[in-house]
Amino acid sequence: MSQFKRQRLVFRSMATKYWLTTIGDCRNDTRLLWSKVGRLLQLGDIHQPLHTAGDLATHFTSKVSKVRQATATAKAPVISHSASHVRSTLSSL
Numbered sequence: 001m002s003q004f005k006r007q008r009l010v011f012r013s014m015a016t017k018y019w020l021t022t023i024g025d026c027r028n029d030t031r032l033l034w035s036k037v038g039r040l041l042q043l044g045d046i047h048q049p050l051h052t053a054g055d056l057a058t059h060f061t062s063k064v065s066k067v068r069q070a071t072a073t074a075k076a077p078v079i080s081h082s083a084s085h086v087r088s089t090l091s092s093l
Contacts, residue, residue: 019040026033051059 022036023033026036
């Protein structure tokens with residue numbers, strides 16, 4: 001076996017050992033694990049989301065409240081019932 005082939009095998013073994021150890025050390029921390037995987041895949045920096053779950057919940061709660069306020073005095077919609085082929089087919093099941 002040539003010196004270069006042995007060197008490649010040693011380097012591959014060292015890299016495998018490094019990543020197995022690194023990933024094993026992250027077993028209880030998914031954020032740290034993904035930062036390591038990103039480095040392995042050369043994804044660059046992993047950015048934090050701009051908004052938290054609480055921010056989104058607050059935004060949509062406020063949005064629903066504003067729609068309810070804006071439509072509170074609106075008349076109820078008139079919905080006329082019409083027969084459809086699908087509905088009559090489902091009714092017969």
